[in-house]
Amino acid sequence: MCGIVGYYGPKDPKDVIVGGLKRLEYRGYDSAGVAILDGPKNDQHFKVVRAEGKLGELAKKLETVSFTGHLGIGHTRWATHGVPSERNAHPHTVDGVSLVHNGIIENYQDIKADLAREGAVFSSDTDSELVAHLLARKVKETGDLFKAVELVLPMLTGAYSILAVWEKQPDVMVAFKNGPPLIVGVGEKEMVIASDVQAIISHTNKVVYLEDFEIVFVKGNDVKFFSAAGAPIKKEVVTITWTADQVEKAGYKHFMLKEIHEQPRAVAAACAPHVNLETKRVKLSDVGLSDEQLRGIERVFIIACGTSYYAGLAGKYLIEQLAKIPVECDIASEFRYRDPVIPPRSLILTISQSGETADTLAALRLAKQAGALTLSICNVRASSIDREAHGHLYMNSGPEIGVASTKAFVSTLALLNLLSLYLGQVRGALSVKDEQHALEQLLAAPSQMEAVLAYDKFFAEAAQKLKAYKGILFMGRGINYPIALEGALKLKELAYMHAEGYAAGEMKHGPLALIDERMLIVMVCPSDRNYEKTLSNLEEARARGGRIISIGTGDNHALKAVSDHYLSLPKAEWNVNPILESIPVQLLAYHVANAMGHDVDQPRNLAKSVTVE
Ligand code: AGP
Numbered sequence: 001m002c003g004i005v006g007y008y009g010p011k012d013p014k015d016v017i018v019g020g021l022k023r024l025e026y027r028g029y030d031s032a033g034v035a036i037l038d039g040p041k042n043d044q045h046f047k048v049v050r051a052e053g054k055l056g057e058l059a060k061k062l063e064t065v066s067f068t069g070h071l072g073i074g075h076t077r078w079a080t081h082g083v084p085s086e087r088n089a090h091p092h093t094v095d096g097v098s099l100v101h102n103g104i105i106e107n108y109q110d111i112k113a114d115l116a117r118e119g120a121v122f123s124s125d126t127d128s129e130l131v132a133h134l135l136a137r138k139v140k141e142t143g144d145l146f147k148a149v150e151l152v153l154p155m156l157t158g159a160y161s162i163l164a165v166w167e168k169q170p171d172v173m174v175a176f177k178n179g180p181p182l183i184v185g186v187g188e189k190e191m192v193i194a195s196d197v198q199a200i201i202s203h204t205n206k207v208v209y210l211e212d213f214e215i216v217f218v219k220g221n222d223v224k225f226f227s228a229a230g231a232p233i234k235k236e237v238v239t240i241t242w243t244a245d246q247v248e249k250a251g252y253k254h255f256m257l258k259e260i261h262e263q264p265r266a267v268a269a270a271c272a273p274h275v276n277l278e279t280k281r282v283k284l285s286d287v288g289l290s291d292e293q294l295r296g297i298e299r300v301f302i303i304a305c306g307t308s309y310y311a312g313l314a315g316k317y318l319i320e321q322l323a324k325i326p327v328e329c330d331i332a333s334e335f336r337y338r339d340p341v342i343p344p345r346s347l348i349l350t351i352s353q354s355g356e357t358a359d360t361l362a363a364l365r366l367a368k369q370a371g372a373l374t375l376s377i378c379n380v381r382a383s384s385i386d387r388e389a390h391g392h393l394y395m396n397s398g399p400e401i402g403v404a405s406t407k408a409f410v411s412t413l414a415l416l417n418l419l420s421l422y423l424g425q426v427r428g429a430l431s432v433k434d435e436q437h438a439l440e441q442l443l444a445a446p447s448q449m450e451a452v453l454a455y456d457k458f459f460a461e462a463a464q465k466l467k468a469y470k471g472i473l474f475m476g477r478g479i480n481y482p483i484a485l486e487g488a489l490k491l492k493e494l495a496y497m498h499a500e501g502y503a504a505g506e507m508k509h510g511p512l513a514l515i516d517e518r519m520l521i522v523m524v525c526p527s528d529r530n531y532e533k534t535l536s537n538l539e540e541a542r543a544r545g546g547r548i549i550s551i552g553t554g555d556n557h558a559l560k561a562v563s564d565h566y567l568s569l570p571k572a573e574w575n576v577n578p579i580l581e582s583i584p585v586q587l588l589a590y591h592v593a594n595a596m597g598h599d600v601d602q603p604r605n606l607a608k609s610v611t612v613e
Contacts, residue, residue, distance in 0.1 A: 001078040001607035002090070002102040003027040004182070005199050006163045006173045008218060009190025013037075013072035016192065018059060020199030021076045023247055025055050026403050026601070026608040027102075027195060028078025031089035032058040035098040037069025037170055044069050045167050046098045050089035054602070071170055073163055075100035078607040081108065082125030092129040095136040096167040097145070101128035102180045102195060103160035104612055111155065131162060139166055146217050149174045153215070153228050159358065159612060161210075163193050173218040175210070176228070180611040181356050181384060182210040184223060186237060191218045196609075197380075198399055202244045208235045209382050238382055246398045254600045256402030256494075260586050261453060264446035266407040267579060269396035270414040271443060274422075280436045282421045289391035291426045293373060297347045301340070301372075302329040303363045304351035305610065307405040307489060308412065312351050313482040314578050315416035322430055322438065322575070323423035332359035333613070336366050348374045349419075353400055353408035354609040355383020362613075364388055377415050379408050393419065402601045403608045404494055406586050409486065410449075413579050417442050420575075441573040445580065448570040452583040455567060459587040462565070463595035466588065469520040469547070471498035474585065476524035477505060477534045483524050483578050487585030493603050494593035504537040515544040522588070523563075524581050527553035528574040538562055551584055553577075 003024025007016040013036045021032060033050030049065055051057040055076055075090035081104070082088035090100045105111065108127035111134065115122075120133050134155060138148030145166040159179030166172065175182050175193050185192035185200035185207050192200045193216065197207055210216055213228040214235075225235045252258035273285045300319055302312035309331055316327040330340070332350075336359060342348070348367035352360045355378035364385055367374055376389035379397050386392055395411035421438055424430030459466075466472075472491055474484035485501030492499050502511050504523065515521070521541045525534040535558065542548055542562055550563040553571050560566040569580045593600050 001028050001609060001611050002195070003076040003199070004073070004100045004102055004161065004163050004193070004195045006073040006165070006175065006193040007190070008071045008171060008173055008220070009187065010070065011190065013070060014062060014067055016203065017072050017074035018055070018062065019202065020192065020194055021055055021074050023198040024195055025076050026401050028076050028607045029054045029602050030077055030079050030084030031086065032074070032076040033089040033091055034058070034062070034072055034074040035091040035093055035165070036067040036072030037167065038067040044170055045096065046093055046165070048091060048093050048098065050086050052084060052086045052089065069170060071165060071173065073098060073100050073165055073173070080104050080612060081127045088124045088126050090128060092124060092126065092132040094129070094132040095140070097132055097136040097139055097164060099128065099132050099135065099162055099164040101131060101160055101162045102611065104158045105131065105156055105160060106158035107156070131156065135164055139168070145169050145172055145174050146215070149176055149215055150230050161195065171220045174215060176215040177210050178212045179358065182216070184208045184210065184216050184218070186223055189221050191221070191223060193218065197240050197242060198247050198401070201240065201242055201247070205240050206237050207240055208237055209387070242399055247401060253594070254402060256404055256406060256590055256600050259400055259402050259407045260583065260590065262398065263407045263410045263583065264449040266395070266397040266411045267414045267449065268446045270411040271418065274418045275439065275443065280439065281432070282418050282425060282435065282439055284418065284422045287375070287391050287393060289373065289375060294423055295426050296345050297325060297373070297423070298345040299343055300325050300327045300347045300349055301335070301342065301367070302327060302349045302351065303332050303335050303360060305332050305357050305359055307409050307486060308351040308353060310482045310486040310489065311409050311412035311416065312349070313485070314413055314479050315349070315420070317479040318416050318420040318575060319423060322420035323427060324429040325423060332357065332363040336363045342367060342370045342372050346372050348372045349377065350374065350385055350389060351377045351412055352385050353379045353395065353405055355380045355385040356609050356611050357385070358611050358613050361385050361388070377412055379411070403603055403606050404490055404589070404600070410579050410582050413582070414442060414445070417575055438573060438575050441576045445572070445576050448572060448580055449583060451570055452580050455584050455587055458567070459584070459591040463591035466520065467495065467592045467595050470518040471500070471514070472520045472522060473511060473514065473546070474499065474501045474522045474524070475504040475507060475537065477503060477530035478528065479574060479578055480524040480526060480530070480581060483581045483585060484522070486582065487522060487588065490586055490589035491592065493606060494589045494598060494600055495596055496598070496604070497592070504534050507537055508540065512540065512544060515541055515546040517545040517547065519546050521546040521548050522585065523548060523550045525550050525552045525559060526569060526577040526581065527556070527571070528577060535559070551581055
């Protein structure tokens with residue numbers, strides 16, 4: 001969950017690496033560092049600068065430092081082994097070999113014991129430094145960094161991506177991986193290696209994705225790929241469509257706020273490829289699964305983590321109601337270890353914005369081993385999950401940089417609508433009229449969302465009062481229940497406040513005891529078939545002294561009468577309501593966290609892409 005950047009080329013490596021790390025900071029931000037060649041032409045050594053804390057601390061240190069070389073590596077860290085500190089920050093350098101690492105070396109204790117026996121002296125508490133020691137020993141033997149990597153790779157177990165450089169080969173970068181992503185940007189006379197395309201797109205849009213147990217060898221302007229056994233392999237150069245301006249804040253205070261405001265466009269972009277405008281019906285384009293395969297599905301398992309899991313939970317309601325297929329929804333880290341029974345003719349649907357979440361990827365692999373048909377919903381094309389699934393749906397949200405997921409969530413809700421409608425269509429579970437009506441509602445969502453974004457102002461003004469509550473209970477029924485869960489997750493991760501998401505009908509089985517006048521209730525209560533029952537739950541909460549924000553449909557007097565604040569959403573069908581309801585709960589968390597002075601884009605202890613278990 002760290003960010004890695006390496007550069008060889010004519011530009012100032014410091015600028016490229018720090019610029020790249022800035023765009024990867026969402027991956028980890030407890031310390032950062034660079035190692036860049038410096039010194040007279042024929043006697044260059046790595047000058048290493050590292051700092052505890054966010055990238056800004058490193059940038060301050062680097063202000064007065066310059067480098068003469070054209071090769072360097074950098075890292076932004078999310079600590080696994082060793083506390084966040086300058087001493088544990090990467091790069092780790094041993095005898096002229098410097099490396100950055102993302103992941104975990106699981107056999108580090110054995111390696112450390114062996115190295116200690118040989119007299120190695122350690123300067124950090126990390127597992128990563130041990131790999132630098134191993135490589136330093138092997139370059140001494142072989143005189144070549146690539147050969148050293150070939151020898152060291154089989155000695156490592158765990159999930160890792162590692163980028164190494166050696167001062168004796170000042171135009172060489174060698175990187176390899178098993179797990180966390182690594183991407184090579186192939187520029188005009190320059191090479192960038194990074195954890196994510198966002199660090200590369202300012203320099204080139206030509207990239208190569210490394211697979212597990214592959215090694216990339218950059219020498220000057222040349223790049224070659226090899227298997228772990230040293231056999232040359234041919235790799236496809238992919239042209240990426242994301243642009244550099246998509247990863248800027250565009251005048252917003254935070255990426256998260258920008259991304260919240262981008263949501264109408266994100267939903268439209270998710271829908272666009274899958275709508276037949278002539279027939280006004282859903283056509284799943286380029287999904288990679290045939291109608292026959294989709295018709296044959298008898299059970300769906302939706303597997304994801306965090307916000308993607310909550311989107312999946314909404315998908316359960318959509319698929320069951322629209323396509324009449326039973327759905328199980330699982331947290332990936334639970335699914336993979338519970339010996340799941342996957343009957344024949346099951347579809348495993350994995351959802352992941354990043355496409356790199358370790359547990360979701362492992363669950364996908366497990367399902368494939370069991371012979372199941374798999375379909376992924378990802379935002380990042382060519383990410384590991386996207387590459388490994390049989391079928392593919394794309395969020396098309398553009399880069400999501402705020403650690404808190406927003407636009408990927410609503411894009412997924414839109415895709416789950418489309419998938420459900422299409423499954424309903426091919427299986428004959430849905431009349432053409434009902435499909436067209438639901439689709440029409442979905443296509444109206446982007447303009448309705450624009451109207452809901454006006455609550456930005458309300459929450460900006462209300463935030464000071466809202467942050468004083470001891471906690472917030474989010475509640476909803478049916479397909480609105482996952483939005484309650486998502487609202488609570490957002491508040492926890494951004495405002496570090498106690499929040500719970502509950503199925504409103506479950507309230508009297510326990511959480512009602514939490515309610516008093518210091519507890520805020522956010523009741524998601526649109527005019528759908530559960531409305532009356534949810535309204536009764538709201539009354540129960542109010543009777544216990546809870547303060548109420550209700551989110552409902554149109555000008556609802558009954559809700560207004562029983563709420564401290566009533567937020568009105570445009571009239572929509574049940575399948576679209578969650579997309580509209582997401583906006584106020586996101587804005588609430590954003591503004592409360594902002595009012596508390598938190599770093600909204602980089603909440604404490606978190607990283608956007610969770611590539612370790
Ligand atoms: C959401 O705000 C989170 N930061 C987190 O729960 C996230 O959704 C989860 O880690 C899954 O990520 P993915 O969609 O990239 O797999």
